[in-house]
Amino acid sequence: MTGSLDGLRDRLTRRTATVGVIGLGYVGLPQALAFAEAGYQVLGFDIDPAKPEALNAGRSYLLDIPSARVAALVSTGRLAATADFHRLGECDALIVCVPTPLSEHGEPDLSAVSGTSSTLAEYLRPGQLVVLVSTTYPGTTEELVRPILEAGGLVVGRDVALGYSPEREDPGNSRYGFGNTPKLVSGCTDICRELTVLLYEPVVGKVVPVSSTRVAEASKLLENIYRAVNIALVNELKICFDRMGIDVWEVIGAAATKPFGFTPFYPGPGLGGHCIPIDPFYLTWKAREFDLHTRFIELAGEINTAMPEYVVSRLRDALDLRGTTLHGARVLVLGVAYKRDTGDIRESPALRVLSILGRRGAVVSYHDPHVPKLGRSRHYDFDLESVPLTPEVLRGTDAVLIVTDHTSVDYPAVVQHAALVVDSRNATRDISEGREKIVKA
């Protein structure tokens, strides 16, 4: 039976393998494009039919990816997408990039991973490789995915291969993308790891094989926990230094001149995105099985979660000093994406800020060049449209609250026309005119 995995090895080596990518979002779509550009036949799968429909029509739905790139691959026939999972059997390798959010109670929600695994199990045939990419707790590949795939009688390492290879996608980063970021790869058995290496080697700058899927899963969590904890540290120092009359950003800039032993992290209005606010708690949950508490993670979560409230309290204090109140104040939130130069609002702290402001009676509006509308989402029910950032609009507000520092925004003009600018990102650092109107938060 290893013959079929040998056949797969051969197809991967000769690049004649058909690669399936399940979940065509921020992580899955760049992978699908990279494999198609490297000459593989790629078939993308998504339960949201709008995504295959857009891709097959040559349209991109991600800010970072131009439609022309998609269209070029679709026209050569190397890239196609579908919501029809009966076609899973056409693929030699299947890469799983589905979401791994937290439940309402802050616990891992692996329903997309287990659901996809069950669907895969229905169509799995000897000689296929499945690689889980979604971020998750150590043990998921072996304890959750493997038993589901093996339930029909196929054996991992003998009939089919199973690997885990986390993603390091950094949306908006023009220097590092899928093609030049080293990729951790692992497998449930030696042949599983070998085949996962063979799959990724041609499309990424460097593959880094590790000894087990648990190590690869844990490494991805370490990378994100490291960020969450260090961001919490500077957020706490921001509050502390501010009380002492010291500018935390200047302190970080000064400390960062040390050429060794220091990596700068920057404070902000709170964490956002699908990774940093969520992934650390996958480990917290798993650690409980071992009677352990992940205290650093919990503390970092506590500090980072409190930041939107802190930012609003800075705004309220600044309005107080100007003899006005937050209740009834016209506040324009500048930037609602969780990250500079992206349109991604998942877990964005701006949503919490807007919600807190609304509850406190402020009259809110927002501007974001990448987010034209804010509607209903899992936790919020907004009905807002981005307003243009004109001098009239700025003059018509009591305060502008900078939550996301998009590079296309004209910050000198914002400071010139607004009555008060509360800046949670240090976006106004280089502005000298009108500094008395700026409050760092």
Ligand SMILES: NC(=O)c1ccc[n+]([C@@H]2O[C@H](COP(=O)([O-])OP(=O)(O)OC[C@H]3O[C@@H](n4cnc5c(N)ncnc54)[C@H](O)[C@@H]3O)[C@@H](O)[C@H]2O)c1
């Ligand atoms: N976004 C990032 O920067 C990033 C970076 C590294 C790792 N990750 C991890 O990668 C995984 C995917 O994240 P993402 O940001 O691409 O999410 P996303 O929401 O952008 O995309 C996920 C896609 O999967 C689809 N989907 C959901 N359930 C499905 C199912 N059962 N079958 C098929 N498709 C399904 C959704 O419709 C969506 O198109 C997560 O585990 C995330 O933690 C994300």
